[in-house]
Amino acid sequence: xxxxxxxxxxxKTPEGxxxxxxxxxxxxxxxxxxxxxxTIVALISVLNVVFGILGILSRDLAMAANMxxxxxxxxxxxxxTEWYWHGQTxxxxxxxxxxxxxxxxxxxxxxxVIRNLLRFIDSLPGxxxxxxxxxxxNKRAQRLGDFAANTIVVWSPRxxxxxxxxLLEGKYNxxxxxPHIEARLRxxxxxxxxxxxxxxxxxxxxxxxxxxxxxxxxLSSYFQTIVTFPQEATDGISDEQYVRNxxxxxxxxxxx
Amino acid sequence: MIIDLQxxxxxxxxxxxxxxxVLDRLEKxxxxxxxxxxxxxxxxxxxxxxxxxxxxxxFSAEPNTRHYLESLVGRAFGEIHETREKPxxxxxxxxxxxxxxxxxxxxxRAFWISLLAIGVGAAFGGFTLIVDxxxxxxxxxxxxxxxxxxxxxDKEEDVDADRLKGAKTTFSSFLMTHNTKVAIFTMALGVxxxxxxLIMLFYNxxxxxxxxxxxxLAGETSFLLGWLLPHGAVEIPAILLAxxxxxxxxxxxxxxxxxxxxxxxxxxxxxxxxTLIFGVALMLVWAGIIEAFFSQYxxxxxxxxxxxxxxxxxxxxxALFLGRAGRTSK
Numbered sequence: 001x002x003x004x005x006x007x008x009x010x011x012k013t014p015e016g017x018x019x020x021x022x023x024x025x026x027x028x029x030x031x032x033x034x035x036x037x038x039t040i041v042a043l044i045s046v047l048n049v050v051f052g053i054l055g056i057l058s059r060d061l062a063m064a065a066n067m068x069x070x071x072x073x074x075x076x077x078x079x080x081t082e083w084y085w086h087g088q089t090x091x092x093x094x095x096x097x098x099x100x101x102x103x104x105x106x107x108x109x110x111x112x113v114i115r116n117l118l119r120f121i122d123s124l125p126g127x128x129x130x131x132x133x134x135x136x137x138n139k140r141a142q143r144l145g146d147f148a149a150n151t152i153v154v155w156s157p158r159x160x161x162x163x164x165x166x167l168l169e170g171k172y173n174x175x176x177x178x179p180h181i182e183a184r185l186r187x188x189x190x191x192x193x194x195x196x197x198x199x200x201x202x203x204x205x206x207x208x209x210x211x212x213x214x215x216x217x218x219l220s221s222y223f224q225t226i227v228t229f230p231q232e233a234t235d236g237i238s239d240e241q242y243v244r245n246x247x248x249x250x251x252x253x254x255x256x
Numbered sequence: 257m258i259i260d261l262q263x264x265x266x267x268x269x270x271x272x273x274x275x276x277x278v279l280d281r282l283e284k285x286x287x288x289x290x291x292x293x294x295x296x297x298x299x300x301x302x303x304x305x306x307x308x309x310x311x312x313x314x315f316s317a318e319p320n321t322r323h324y325l326e327s328l329v330g331r332a333f334g335e336i337h338e339t340r341e342k343p344x345x346x347x348x349x350x351x352x353x354x355x356x357x358x359x360x361x362x363x364x365r366a367f368w369i370s371l372l373a374i375g376v377g378a379a380f381g382g383f384t385l386i387v388d389x390x391x392x393x394x395x396x397x398x399x400x401x402x403x404x405x406x407x408x409x410d411k412e413e414d415v416d417a418d419r420l421k422g423a424k425t426t427f428s429s430f431l432m433t434h435n436t437k438v439a440i441f442t443m444a445l446g447v448x449x450x451x452x453x454l455i456m457l458f459y460n461x462x463x464x465x466x467x468x469x470x471x472x473l474a475g476e477t478s479f480l481l482g483w484l485l486p487h488g489a490v491e492i493p494a495i496l497l498a499x500x501x502x503x504x505x506x507x508x509x510x511x512x513x514x515x516x517x518x519x520x521x522x523x524x525x526x527x528x529x530x531t532l533i534f535g536v537a538l539m540l541v542w543a544g545i546i547e548a549f550f551s552q553y554x555x556x557x558x559x560x561x562x563x564x565x566x567x568x569x570x571x572x573x574x575a576l577f578l579g580r581a582g583r584t585s586k
Contacts, residue, residue: 013333015306060422064429071433075440086283102519106334110526117533120437120444144447148505150522156323191313191322 007141009152011104021104023141024097024155026132033128035091036077043073078116083109095155102140102150111149118145173245174233182249185227189250197223197247204240216240265321268308272328275301279331302332354582356535359528360497361579363504370499373454374492377461382469384462395466405474412479412554428548435491435540439498443505443533450506457499464492482560485567487547493574494539501532 007023024032047069055062081089087099087107099115101107122131122143131143140152175182189197200215207215216239223246234242278298281288290298309325360367384391438456445452471480508521516524551563 011330011333013306013329014337015303017306017309017329017333058425060425063423064425067426067429067433071436101334104330104333105338108526110530113530113533114526117440118444118447120441121447148447148509148522149526150519 007139009140009154013104021100021152021154022156024095024153025141026135028095028097028155029135029143029153030128030132032089032091032095032097035094036089039090040073040077043077044070047073075116078119079112082107082112082116087112092153097153097155099146099151099153102152107151111151115145115149115151118143118148121145173248174237175229175245175249178229178233181227181229185223185246185249188226189223189246193222194247194250197243197250201244201247213239216243219243220246264308264311268304271301271304272308272325275305275328275332279328279335282335283331298332299336302329302336305329305332351531352535352538356531357578357581359531360500360535363500363528363532366503366507367496367500369503370453370457370496373457373499374461374464374496377458378465378468379461380458381462381465381467383465385466385469386473389470392466392470395462396470397463405471405476405479409476409479409554412483413556424548424552428544431547432541432544435494435544436537439494439536439540440533442495442498443501443529443536446502446505447509448506449509450503453499453502453506456502457495460495478560478564479554481567482554482558482563483551486551486563486570487543487567489567489571490539490546490574491543493571493578494536494543497532497536497539501529501536504532505529 007025009021009023010018011021012018048066051062051065051069054065078089082092082099085093088097092098099107099112101111119131122128122134122145124130128143131145134147135141135143138147140146142152146152175185197219200219204212220239220242223242237245275298278290278294278301282290305325306329309322309329312322312325381395384395442453442456445456468480471477504525508525509518511518511521514521550558550566553563554560
């Protein structure tokens with residue numbers, strides 16, 4: 001079974017708040033770089049065409065302009081986009097990555113320049129092999145440029161609201177009769193527990209029957225330790241239905 | 257403990273929006289300064305948003321609101337706890353005439369190390385050529401340097417053969433971009449604790465020393481100085497400054513005798529590294545123009561004395577600029 005190691009960086013503020021930032025691994029970063037490489041190639045191709053027109057006046061000038069444009073675009077693309085878009089390039093935007101200061105402070109221009117100039121080393125001997133290896137063994141998933149610039153690259157996955165209408169259609173939720181107990185449930189269930197409950201319903205068809213029964217039994221037992229609904233609300237309903245009722249109670253939109 | 261989540265969000269949203277507006281303004285205009293009253297209000301909004309985040313983290317059904325608040329509080333945290341100098345509008349003239357030379361002098365020890373490395377390389381290259389002239393094929397990577405110096409001088413002084421006719425701008429651009437890449441690479445190699453930087457400087461010194469000795473032994477000293485000085489007076493110091501930047505980076509990594517953490521050492525030098533490398537790039541632009549449009553002309557078109565005088569003048573101006581510009585009277 002493939003296990004995915006998720007690297008998180010936790011930043012604690014003096015006000016007692018904790019942020020958990022998910023660090024982007026070398027593969028995701030490589031994909032973002034591939035998109036950026038395509039963008040750079042496209043930009044240079046467009047500029048080639050533009051400067052080709054200049055060649056009518058002077059071939060020497062056109063070639064010189066091409067050379068300088070290639071240099072500026074290949075080195076400046078990362079610097080300019082990361083500065084203008086607060087830590088993102090086009091590839092990073094598409095893959096929901098962002099460059100941040102290692103301590104959560106404001107990203108400085110000098111940090112962006114240094115991490116981009118050190119690409120010369122990170123890209124050796126080709127395809128960012130040095131940078132990728134360093135990233136793999138660094139506990140904050142930093143390549144050499146990030147290390148020197150005190151930056152990290154974080155990934156912000158999209159949090160999609162679960163389509164509960166589809167998931168929960170059909171059966172009546174007996175917990176609705178007890179809104180005050182439902183309110184207590186909403187207060188005490190953590191976001192992680194709620195997410196687990198939703199995932200169990202979304203993926204129920206992927207589980208074999210025995211595993212499904214065990215899972216919903218464990219979940220319903222756990223939720224019953226948090227709040228206890230009266231017997232008339234829970235009589236005759238299966239463990240899976242119990243969990244479905246819990247999810248419906250947690251995520252039901254309030255009508256006011 | 258949140259009893260009514262929707263009411264909580266409705267009540268708090270105006271404060272979050274106000275905090276977001278202040279943050280947007282601070283990020284868009286780095287030179288924007290808050291008055292004391294605004295600062296206190298900003299701090300209050302940050303603490304309120306932090307408290308709201310702590311409350312909503314216990315509530316399972318609002319992941320999007322939680323992520324929004326995390327992002328808001330994170331941005332505000334960065335603004336409030338940032339102690340480094342805020343970025344300000346670019347002042348190119350002040351940067352060039354003041355910041356750049358000041359940064360050079362601030363890390364003068366790294367410059368001397370850089371100069372020593374290239375000097376040792378030059379001595380090695382020159383000595384090796386004196387001992388065994390056949391090593392020229394190994395030491396000098398360019399084909400036009402491997403032949404007899406006198407033959408080359410004759411070829412260069414042939415006014416009918418302008419090799420760069422119609423291609424000087426392209427050649428100039430090539431020199432600027434190639435040399436800037438080498439300079440950036442030399443600086444970046446500082447991340448190898450300076451070993452890579454020192455090797456690059458040594459290697460450049462070897463080539464310089466070997467070429468110099470080769471032409472001097474062939475009796476072509478005037479040609480050598482006339483050819484190298486006009487652009488070399490700026491290009492060689494540029495490589496030295498790139499080496500200086502690499503050694504500054506190495507020094508931050510190694511951190512001998514410094515009681516601060518690695519992270520703080522790297523933060524301290526990051527602005528200086530950027531200043532040095534941008535200064536180097538400007539110097540190499542100038543050197544590229546001179547090399548393509550001036551250095552390539554030889555006698556009888558351009559007397560060597562004029563080229564040597566020009567190169568010497570550049571060197572003096574550069575030394576005065578780096579040594580004196582930006583000094584403040586104490």
